[in-house]
Amino acid sequence: MTENDRQTEEKIFESATEVFVAKGMDGARMQDIADLAGINKALLHYYYRTKDHLFNAVFEKIAEQMFRKFSPVFDANLSLEEKIRFFFSEHISFLQKNPRLPGFLINEVNRNPERIKKFLRNIEIEKLWQTLLSQHQEEMKKYNITNETIPQLMSSIAALSVFPFAARAILEALFERMGIDFKEYSEQRKEYAADFVIRAISK
Amino acid sequence: MTENDRQTEEKIFESATEVFVAKGMDGARMQDIADLAGINKALLHYYYRTKDHLFNAVFEKIAEQMFRKFSPVFDANLSLEEKIRFFFSEHISFLQKNPRLPGFLINEVNRNPERIKKFLRNIEIEKLWQTLLSQHQEEMKKYNITNETIPQLMSSIAALSVFPFAARAILEALFERMGIDFKEYSEQRKEYAADFVIRAISK
DNA sequence: ATATAATTTAACTAAATGGTCAAAATTATA
């Protein structure tokens, strides 16, 4: 039954995602994935031949989700400032719903740097890049953004969005003793980070 | 022989650090640590009873190193701006020498959030906090830093310093195709990040 | 209905892994 089929495969994939994200590739157990999916362990191997296959499928999906969130920034017919606000709002909303993804990605990318290289080869970064540059030539002059500082700026923007979620456990440990709630903090962050960047690039 | 003793114990600890940082707790193998230390696996258990014991020792040391780098900021008789520059310069220099620590910490802290909570309980954060507040009351007014935004600001500073190293593999994959060298980037970053923050908090 | 194909399971295997132990080697001590 193709319908039932799809159901089990999907259930396996969801369970695998949950376990891999929580425990990482090395910490994840095929048995745990099977249990969570409510199926036999052998069935995992029927749908995804090996742990590696299953993990790769999960990783690709997650990486794709993470990076997809960046792309609207490149098309949208918005000013640079609007794009920055839009990005933080969208990306942090996504991370609020998927708070463990940053930690997962950072872990796996460190464990196997080749994987992300291969993954990014399929994304035409140069193209997106050129789009962005041509869309904002005048603004970049205005904001004093040069080719030299673009990587610094881009990585700073990513840092401000992603880091709090990657290091969430540390921040929560600190916040706990200051009476700060992480949820509140991350909600505030959408605006704070956007303002922060915009002030930083305004001379 | 206490001297020789110290040597093997140290060698074990160094090897364990290297392997744990590279592979994480779950990915690390006691055999690999023993091999790297040039000793028998049984000897690991002679000095550190279990893998957990050994890992805890390594983790504590690394966490301590990471957070120690923050503390001079609290004593130094410097202006807020000087402290910011000082921090980025010092912390990024440390990370250049220990580029894998951020990824390691983020991974392990996500795997076991309790560990970092326990660790931070031994650091008198409230005290450091109060020191900082009292040292810079006027400047905080000048920069429009309120009690509300302090967590946002602090986490932003940490993010700008730590994130590029945690996500180094991703950045390198991107930079590779833009002809940018990570070493150069991280050297530039000390000044860029400091300027970035200072502009961001100046109205 | 029946044969064929696809899905699911229980039981099993081989390899890896953390940990143990008794003996050997080395070092300290009387």
Next chain:
DNA sequence: TATAATTTTGACCATTTAGTTAAATTATAT
């Protein structure tokens, strides 16, 4: 130098784990 204490080792064990297999069950086509 003899003896005791410590350090180091090789061989071993129990458990865990990814992966296999053959049989059973279910769905599909004729």
